[in-house]
Amino acid sequence: MPGRVEELDKLIARVFGGVLRELRKARNLSQERLAELAGCHRTNISFLERGLQGPTLYLMHQLARVLDVPLTELARRVEIRVAEELQAREQSD
Secondary structure (H helix, E strand, O other), X not given: OHHHHHHHHHHHHHHHHHHHHHHHHHOOOXXXXXXXXXXXXXXXHHHHHOOOOOOOHHHXXXXXXXXXXXXXXXXXXXXXXXXXXXXXXXXXX
């Protein structure tokens, strides 16, 4: 079971990173500017976008605020994509 949990954690972090990158680019923000507005360091944004770390709830809230998207919408986008990827994996097994 721990292996599946770790695998799911990595998937969520990777998917969150992709959603974050899409939203940031759609708003023509650099990683540096997004970090400045969200109150974190550019490397945090880089790590998030590459799926190397997951966000805290506080940081998700700050990012959603800066990107002008409700926190629930940000979470919903991640949830939908994670579900799609899990379903695709099940179908290919």
